[in-house]
Amino acid sequence: MRRIVIGITSLEQHIEAVKANPEHYRPRCCPHCGIKLLWRHGHYERKAGRQLEQRSLNPVPICRYLCSGCQRTCSRLPECIAPRRWYDWSVQQEALKPRLKGCSAGHRADYGGPDERTVDRWWQWLKARSDLFEFHLRARFAELGRAAGFDALWRQVFASLGLARAMAILDHELSVP
Incomplete structure (x- = not known):
């Protein structure tokens, strides 16, 4: 599974994409068990804007999806946010x-x-x-x-x-x- 959504290069673009089309972030299948039935399961918030020159957009929402098979959640990040990193x-x-x-x-x-x-x-x-x-x-x-x-x-x-x-x-x- 791709954890990073290519083409969303700024936090502003990410926030707009989450509001307008959160399905863009839906994984094709569960990364844990492979079942293709994932339900939108709210979001979690992440501090992603750590650059001094940009206005703070923190916290930004990250969409979560719940697998109907294994009951685990997963999410995908935009290209501009590094997984498991403090700085982008x-x-x-x-x-x-x-x-x-x-x-x-x-x-x-x-x-x-x-x-x-x-x-x-x-x-x-x-x-x-x-x-x-x-x-x-x-x-x-x-x-x-x-x-x-x-x-x-x-x-x-x-x-x-x-x-x-x-x-x-x-x-x-x-x-x-």
């Missing part, structure tokens, strides 16, 4: 860009960005999974095959797709974060 993909991408250019330090927490230890964790997470991520991305996007090495590939991914779209695409094949 755009903040992570901006914090990782200096590392890809060879700088040892990324954004600093005193400027409202993530703490350096958090950026280190993201960097280690990306490096540890990079071979698998690279395999799937290069198989799908031929132009990424020209990028030689970890840094060059991820700079090209950030420039062409963006981290959010890349992770949403990878989420179909793998479990990201």
